[in-house]
Amino acid sequence: xxxxxxxxxxxxxxxxxxxxxxxxxxxxxxxxxxxxxxxxxxxxxxxxxxxxxxxxxxxxxxxxxxxxxxxxxxxxxxxxxxxxxxxxxxxxxxxxxxxxxxxxxxxxxxxxxxxxxxxxxxxxxxxxxxxxxxxxxxxxxxxxxxxxxxxxxxxxxxxxxxxxxxxxxxxxxxxxxxxxxxxxxxxxxxxxxxxxxxxxxxxxxxxxxxxxxxxxxxxxxxxxxxxxxxxxxxxxxxxxxxxxxxxxxxxxxxxxxxxxxxxxxxxxxxxxxxxxxxxxxxxxxxxxxxxxxxxxxxxxxxxxxxxxxxxxxxxxxxxxxxxxxx
Amino acid sequence: xxxxxxxxxxxxxxxxxxxxxxxxxxxxxxxxxxxxxxxxxxxxxxxxxxxxxxxxxxxxxxxxxxxxxxxxxxxxxxxxxxxxxxxxxxxxxxxxxxxxxxxxxxxxxxxxxxxxxxxxxxxxxxxxxxxxxxxxxxxxxxxxxxxxxxxxxxxxxxxxxxxxxxxxxxxxxxxxxxxxxxxxxxxxxxxxxxxxxxxxxxxxxxxxxxxxxxxxxxxxxxxxxxxxxxxxxxxxxxxxxxxxxxxxxxxxxxxxxxxxxxxxxxxxxxxxxxxxxxxxxxxxxxxxxxxxxxxxxxxxxxxxxxxxxxxxxxxxxxxxxxxxxxxxx
Numbered sequence: 078x079x080x081x082x083x084x085x086x087x088x089x090x091x092x093x094x095x096x097x098x099x100x101x102x103x104x105x106x107x108x109x110x111x112x113x114x115x116x117x118x119x120x121x122x123x124x125x126x127x128x129x130x131x132x133x134x135x136x137x138x139x140x141x142x143x144x145x146x147x148x149x150x151x152x153x154x155x156x157x158x159x160x161x162x163x164x165x166x167x168x169x170x171x172x173x174x175x176x177x178x179x180x181x182x183x184x185x186x187x188x189x190x191x192x193x194x195x196x197x198x199x200x201x202x203x204x205x206x207x208x209x210x211x212x213x214x215x216x217x218x219x220x221x222x223x224x225x226x227x228x229x230x231x232x233x234x235x236x237x238x239x240x241x242x243x244x245x246x247x248x249x250x251x252x253x254x255x256x257x258x259x260x261x262x263x264x265x266x267x268x269x270x271x272x273x274x275x276x277x278x279x280x281x282x283x284x285x286x287x288x289x290x291x292x293x294x295x296x297x298x299x300x301x302x303x304x305x306x307x308x309x310x311x312x313x314x315x316x317x318x319x320x321x322x323x324x325x326x327x328x329x330x331x332x333x334x335x336x337x338x339x340x341x342x343x344x345x346x347x348x349x350x351x352x353x354x355x356x357x358x359x360x361x362x363x364x365x366x367x368x369x370x371x372x373x374x375x376x377x378x379x380x381x382x383x384x385x386x387x388x389x390x391x392x393x394x395x396x397x398x399x400x401x402x403x
Numbered sequence: 404x405x406x407x408x409x410x411x412x413x414x415x416x417x418x419x420x421x422x423x424x425x426x427x428x429x430x431x432x433x434x435x436x437x438x439x440x441x442x443x444x445x446x447x448x449x450x451x452x453x454x455x456x457x458x459x460x461x462x463x464x465x466x467x468x469x470x471x472x473x474x475x476x477x478x479x480x481x482x483x484x485x486x487x488x489x490x491x492x493x494x495x496x497x498x499x500x501x502x503x504x505x506x507x508x509x510x511x512x513x514x515x516x517x518x519x520x521x522x523x524x525x526x527x528x529x530x531x532x533x534x535x536x537x538x539x540x541x542x543x544x545x546x547x548x549x550x551x552x553x554x555x556x557x558x559x560x561x562x563x564x565x566x567x568x569x570x571x572x573x574x575x576x577x578x579x580x581x582x583x584x585x586x587x588x589x590x591x592x593x594x595x596x597x598x599x600x601x602x603x604x605x606x607x608x609x610x611x612x613x614x615x616x617x618x619x620x621x622x623x624x625x626x627x628x629x630x631x632x633x634x635x636x637x638x639x640x641x642x643x644x645x646x647x648x649x650x651x652x653x654x655x656x657x658x659x660x661x662x663x664x665x666x667x668x669x670x671x672x673x674x675x676x677x678x679x680x681x682x683x684x685x686x687x688x689x690x691x692x693x694x695x696x697x698x699x700x701x702x703x704x705x706x707x708x709x710x711x712x713x714x715x716x717x718x719x720x721x722x723x724x725x726x727x728x729x730x731x732x
Contacts, residue, residue: 143526198714201471201526202667206714209654210707216700316700325530338524368545370646374538380531381517388521 081335084386085350088333092357100364112238116360124356125244126151126303128349130323131330132252133296135348136259138331140289141272141340142193142200144296147327149211150185151304151320154178156218158305159226159314168230175234179301185211186297190290208324215316225313235310244306251299256345265343268292272340329376330355333383354379417664417716418676424662424709425679428686436693442569448685453574454479454633454640455684458652459659459677460585461629464622466660467589469602469669470525472623474514474532475630476652478507480645481536482634486555487548487644496554504631510536511627515620529623533653540646547645550638559639574636581632585674598622602669658706659684662713668721683709 096103096116106115130147137144161174185207192203237243259265270278271285279285303323308314332338333354334347358379362372385391433440449456458475465472482503489499514532518525550556562570589595594617600608601618609615638644663680665672687705691697 192711196715196718198718199667202661202714205654205657206707206711209658209710210704213700213703213707216698217704221698221700325534328527328530332527338527368541370541370545371538373534374542377531377533377535377538380527380534384523384527384531385517385521388523391521 081344082347082350085333085335085347085354089350089354089357092354092361096357096361096364099361103364111240113240118242120353120356120360121245122242123360124352125242125248126306126320127323127326127330127355128245128352129248129251129299129303129306130296130327131334131348131352132248132255132345133292133299134324134327135331135334135336135343135345136255136268136292137200137296138328138336138338139268139272139340139343140292141275142289142292143204143328143338144189144293144300145201145204145324146185146189146207146211147296147300147303148320148322148324149208149215150182150297150300151307151323152215152314152316153185153211153218154182154301154304155308155314155319156215156224156316157181158231159224159308160218162226162228162231164227166228168228171228171230175231175305178305179298182297182301182304183294186294187290189297190293193293194286194289212316215319219314219316221316223313223315227312231309232312233309235306235308236312244310247302247306251302252345252349259345269341269343272342326355326376327352329380332387333379335387337387414671417666417671417713417720418673418679420713420716421662421664421676421679421683425683425686428683428690432686432690432693439689439693442565442567444689446565446569446571446575448682448689449575449578450572451640451688452681452685453572453578454636455652455655455659456578456678456681457581457629457633457636458656459663459681460581460674461626461633462656462660463585463663463665463672463674463677464589464598464625465525466657466665466667467602467669467672468598468618468622469605470518470619470622471529471657471667472511472514472532472626472630473526473529473653474510474536475626475633475656476649476654477533477536477540478510478627478630479634479637479649479652480540480647481510482507482631483638483641483644483648484540484543484548484646485644486635486638487550488543490550490552490555491548496552500635503635504628507627507629507631507634508624509627511623511625511630512620514627515623518623519616519619537646540644543646544644545646547643549643555639556642559642572639574639577632577636581629582674582678589674594618594621599670602671604670655684655706658710661717662709664713666717666721667714668717671720 100116103116106113106117134144134147157178158174161177162170189204189207192198192206193200233243235244239246259268267283267288270283271288275285304320307319330351331348334344334351336343336347358375359372362375363369458479462472462475485503485506486499489502510532514528517523518528558573562572563576564570589598597608597613597618600611600613601615605615637649641648659680660677661667662683663672663676663678665676684706688702691699691702
């Protein structure tokens with residue numbers, strides 16, 4: 078149990094130390110206008126959307142599912158909000174726009190839940206539908222344009238500060254709420270039960286379908302908020318690039334955090350570590366001076382390594398060798 | 404015997420549905436737009452989608468065996484990059500082609516081995532493959548590299564005249580050859596039979612003494628090879644290599660295979676179905692461009708809707724198979 082978090086923790090510390098070696102000022106924090114600035118704060122700020130989506134993804138994966146549509150959902154949320162805000166600088170318009178977007182995201186989550194729990198379609202495929210069509214919908218909303226807005230209230234979501242960046246505060250708040258809701262009540266256990274065996278848990282009286290439905294709605298709402306953060310940070314919605322490949326990053330964060338893709342157990346703390354590792358990795362590659370796109374190679378290596386560590390067969394092979402050596 | 408005759412139509416039903424769908428979409432086009440129902444429009448369907456046909460063939464093998472390959476789009480991009488960079492460095496064309504095919508097949512082999520040896524889900528392994536291949540593109544060059552080699556360009560622009568004034572490119576010939584080869588392998592070789600068997604029920608296939616390991620690794624090698632070949636066709640089509648080529652093409656390939664009637668659970672499906680699936684996607688694109696006022700992103704929405712319909716039909720079929728007891732739950 079405890080060494081599930083050990084390896085991701087060590088990896089994160091190692092990455093941070095590497096940063097310290099490359100850029101000695103990495104850990105320096107300074108306060109300017111009541112805001113914290115510094116390398117670590119940047120990591121937190123840029124990692125906030127990934128973390129938020131990864132939290133939703135953790136619960137989905139715990140039910141033995143997967144949600145590939147989160148990136149498209151994020152793009153839709155950004156598109157809807159920015160189109161609603163338009164040229165208005167009002168705080169009210171921004172709030173209404175965000176509310177509409179999140180309600181829409183919840184509806185998209187219901188749709189995914191319906192396909193998975195209602196029709197019983199494999200989650201990868203069921204969410205693939207929305208992943209394909211979702212970008213088209215987002216393009217439809219923005220009419221293929223990049224929508225720029227100039228709304229201070231909206232900018233706060235992704236670029237604002239209350240000492241720390243507001244985006245990471247939102248993500249951490251959601252993380253805390255989810256941790257409370259699932260670990261202080263039976264909800265977490267029920268989710269894990271559904272992941273281990275949906276049929277058996279249904280027979281045992283767990284409302285498996287409702288739970289599956291709930292996690293997909295939750296994941297979609299998380300994706301929506303993340304989409305708002307991403308677009309608010311640059312005050313623009315781009316249906317093509319908002320949230321592109323973020324589903325992969327989120328899945329990666331969950332897997333690195335020790336949540337098994339086979340479902341049935343999950344670790345929120347692990348997901349937090351995982352999301353931070355991904356973001357630190359991206360930042361590290363950037364500060365070392367390698368092209369950002371090459372991060373993909375590192376991510377690939379990390380995924381395979383983590384999967385091999387998790388794989389029972391690879392573990393067996395390793396421990397067999399250990400025994401043989403000793 | 405009676406069981407066989409009653410089951411046969413339901414096996415072919417999805418493929419028939421796809422063919423009907425293709426006829427319908429094409430019919431709608433020819434009724435609504437003048438000049439749609441010409442031989443050249445059909446030829447253009449093949450010319451514009453030759454790489455997707457090759458990709459869908461490789462994907463058919465993987466999905467038939469019960470797996471999935473998310474890396475194909477990235478391998479296409481990597482292949483265009485290797486082709487462009489190789490030609491820029493002055494390599495002879497045959498060497499470039501061999502290098503690309505070897506790289507693609509090797510990537511497929513590695514993914515297949517990891518999936519089989521360590522029992523890791525195909526989805527996550529090929530996801531890693533996708534990251535790796537795209538990253539390797541950017542390691543070669545972050546910018547787009549154009550292809551200036553004269554031999555390569557002359558092959559790309561060469562056309563073959565067919566009777567009736569219809570012209571096709573060499574890409575189409577290669578795509579058709581790949582489809583024929585796949586038909587032969589799937590229906591006339593032991594490997595093909597074993598692929599269907601593994602997809603139907605891996606445990607039973609293993610107990611029957613079929614070479615399940617060879618199939619499970621082999622389909623990814625085939626898919627990697629097809630992706631590399633598709634990448635070569637794509638470089639002929641685009642005449643450049645770029646790390647952002649073919650983003651999301653894996654989804655098009657999966658969509659084509661699913662719309663072509665192959666069961667995602669594995670074990671049921673036909674290469675000709677996937678070919679028809681690609682043609683359906685191509686026709687929708689052509690329809691939307693003929694229509695003129697509809698924006699191109701409608702393509703994505705329509706593909707998503709089609710995917711949904713076909714998946715729902717598949718669910719019905721799987722439930723039907725369960726009832727017959729053909730699938731061990």
